[in-house]
Structure formats: structure tokens, C-alpha cells
């Protein structure tokens with residue numbers, strides 16, 4: 001009998017496993033249907049000995065000292081500020097757009113003040129900014145929108161920016177200085193020995209058992225745990241009873257080349273050409289040296305693993321219906337990007353997991369009489385519109401409040 005079952009060994013599940021095991025001295029079974037830990041942040045050494053990210057480049061960045069300090073217990077860091085170039089008709093220029101981007105593309109020699117005026121001159125007034133197109137066009141005008149954003153967004157989402165919520169591009173910055181960093185967070189580092197090592201350290205506590213190649217359905221009907229943390233897809237937990245929440249996926253083509261370096265920076269975007277959106281080269285991020293290099297092409301698709309929730313109002317409404325069911329699952333916590341149908345960066349997921357742990361500490365008594373708890377636990381996952389307070393629910397509720 002385990003005190004906790006945690007479904008998913010990504011950041012959400014692994015941070016909670018570590019906290020529960022080390023701070024509550026309770027036992028945790030953490031499962032993942034994949035054959036590795038780390039979720040989408042997983043990395044591995046390929047046949048050429050190059051450290052690559054299985055699911056595309058993962059750059060750690062955060063403004064939260066608390067999150068950075070917490071993770072520092074499990075890894076040392078390598079300072080790394082990510083740089084991205086956009087390939088516009090064969091010319092590679094910094095993205096986010098900055099002073100050098102414009103001066104290079106247009107053969108100008110503007111200074112920061114002049115560039116501000118230049119943007120203002122091109123920006124098209126949009127009264128009510130609703131879509132991604134509105135956000136960009138109202139900031140930098142239609143020509144730059146077409147060059148940098150329209151094609152990229154269409155490839156990435158399979159939708160025109162005019163059909164996508166403003167939140168998709170609302171945070172795309174435009175700079176009038178020469179800052180060419182992709183992120184400006186206070187902490188920008190890569191785990192020195194990689195993400196997988198970081199996860200091994202998170203999950204190394206003797207109270208934690210890791211079981212891979214194991215789906216939730218493989219263990220859910222065996223009553224061998226007291227409480228559940230679920231970091232998988234919320235619609236799957238409820239057997240898709242209201243229909244599927246749509247996701248955009250990616251196909252990754254990993255390639256190793258017999259040369260030291262392939263491109264000038266960690267990632268090059270291709271907004272106007274090719275089927276892929278971007279190429280990333282890991283040696284920039286990891287600092288690895290050697291005669292060969294590995295790169296990854298990303299091809300957006302609707303088929304495959306769920307990566308990006310599609311931010312449209314009807315999808316949010318559908319999620320809310322599942323969320324209402326989730327709120328009634330006593331003794332169960334839904335954490336992470338799939339369970340919340342929300343695109344989160346890694347630091348946000350770590351922050352959410354730490355906040356969930358604080359809630360658990362506040363509301364869940366340490367495991368006492370396991371037999372009573374086991375009898376009280378209600379197996380979840382049904383889509384029935386059942387009343388919130390059955391006898392079992394009531395007694396379990398006492399545990400949570």
C-alpha cells in the first residue's frame with residue numbers, strides 16, 4: 001500500500017513526489033507510460049554521445065528565486081542565455097525583433113529612438129485587440145507581421161493568426177535596443193549534467209518507487225494507494241466523456257552531422273520557408289564539445305503526443321466542464337500542463353507543484369491509519385453527474401479540510 005500514487009514523471013509529478021517523500025516521510029509510487037522519467041523535459045545521450053532533448057529544446061528560465069533555489073538542490077547549473085535567429089529569405093536576423101533586425105533587413109542605420117518612431121509609423125491602429133494578428137499588426141505593422149509571424153503561426157498552429165486568441169502572441173516582445181536574448185528572466189541556466197540527471201536526483205529518495213511503461217489504467221483499479229496526484233490529460237482521466245480537448249503536436253527529426261557546429265545560435269526559426277518551424281542545435285545549450293553535432297527539426301502536426309493546448313474560447317469552455325468534475329474528485333489533485341489544459345513553462349509547473357504541496361501540507365493530515373483511509377478512498381474517473389457528498393466523499397472531505 002502506497003500513501004500516494006502520482007501519475008506522470010514530468011516536473012509536476014517529480015517535484016510533488018520529492019516533496020511528499022522528503023517532507024512528509026510518506027511513500028510514493030510514481031508511474032509514467034513512457035519508458036523514461038522527465039516528461040517532455042527528458043534528455044538523453046544519443047549514439048554519437050551528444051546530449052539531446054527528446055522533445056525539442058528545453059531552456060530553463062525563471063524570475064523566481066524560490067523556484068531556482070529549490071531546483072538547485074538537485075542540480076548544478078551552466079549559465080546559458082538562449083539566442084534565436086529568424087531566417088528571412090536566407091538572411092538570419094535576431095528574433096525578438098530588435099534594432100539589428102530592422103537595420104539589417106532594411107539596410108538602415110537607425111538608433112533606438114528612430115526605431116521607435118519607425119515602428120509607430122508602421123503600426124496599424126486596432127481598436128479592439130482580440131486576435132494574434134491584431135496584437136502584432138498594431139505593434140509593428142503588416143509587413144513585419146507577414147515576414148515574422150503569419151507563416152510561422154500558420155505552421156505552428158495550423159490556423160491563421162486572425163483565428164487565434166491574442167494570448168498566443170500577446171507576450172511577443174519587440175525591442176528598440178540591441179538586446180538579442182530570447183528571454184530576459186533573472187535566472188537563465190541549463191542543468192549542468194542535463195535534465196534526466198536532475199530528475200534522477202528528484203526521484204532518488206528511498207520513499208519513492210518509479211514504475212515506467214505503466215499507464216494510469218494499469219494501476220487505477222487496484223486499490224493500492226491512498227491519494228492520487230494526476231498530471232496526465234484531464235479529458236483522458238474522465239474517459240473523454242465530453243469529447244477530446246484538442247492539442248497541437250510536433251514531429252521531431254533528430255539528425256547528427258559530422259561537423260562541430262551547424263548554426264550560429266541555439267535555434268533558427270523559419271517563418272517563411274520549409275515545412276518545419278525551427279532547427280535547434282544542442283551544443284550551444286549544453287556547452288558540449290566534440291567533432292559531431294546534433295540538431296532537431298520540428299514539424300507541427302495534429303497527430304501525436306499532446307504538446308500545445310489550442311487557446312480558443314470553445315476549448316477553454318470544454319476544459320472548464322472537465323475541471324468541474326475534477327473539483328469533485330476527493331483525495332485527488334490535478335497538476336501540470338495536461339491536467340490544467342494550459343501551456344506552462346517548466347518553472348511555472350515547478351511553481352504550481354510547490355504551491356500544491358503547500359496546500360497538501362495545510363489540508364491533508366499525515367497518513368495515520370492506512371486501513372481506514374484505504375476504505376474511504378473513492379476510485380475516480382467517472383463522468384457521471386453524481387452528487388458531491390456521498391458517504392465516502394464526506395469522510396474523505398474531512399481529510400482535505
Ligand SMILES: Cc1cc2nc3c(=O)[nH]c(=O)nc-3n(C[C@H](O)[C@H](O)[C@H](O)COP(=O)(O)OP(=O)(O)OC[C@H]3O[C@@H](n4cnc5c(N)ncnc54)[C@H](O)[C@@H]3O)c2cc1C
Pocket residue numbers: 007008009010011012013031032033034038039040041055056057058059060061214215216217231232233236250307308335336337338344345346347349
Ligand atoms: C517542444 C516543446 C518545447 C518546450 N520548451 C520549453 C522551454 O524551452 N522552456 C520551458 O520552460 N518549457 C518548455 N516547454 C514546456 C515544458 O515541456 C513543460 O512546462 C513541462 O514539461 C510540463 O511538465 P508536466 O509535468 O506538467 O508535463 P509533462 O512533462 O508532459 O509530464 C507529464 C507526464 O505524464 C505522463 N502521462 C500522461 N498521462 C499518463 C497516464 N495516463 N499514465 C501514465 N503516465 C501518463 C506523460 O507520459 C508525461 O511523461 C516546452 C514544451 C514543448 C512541447
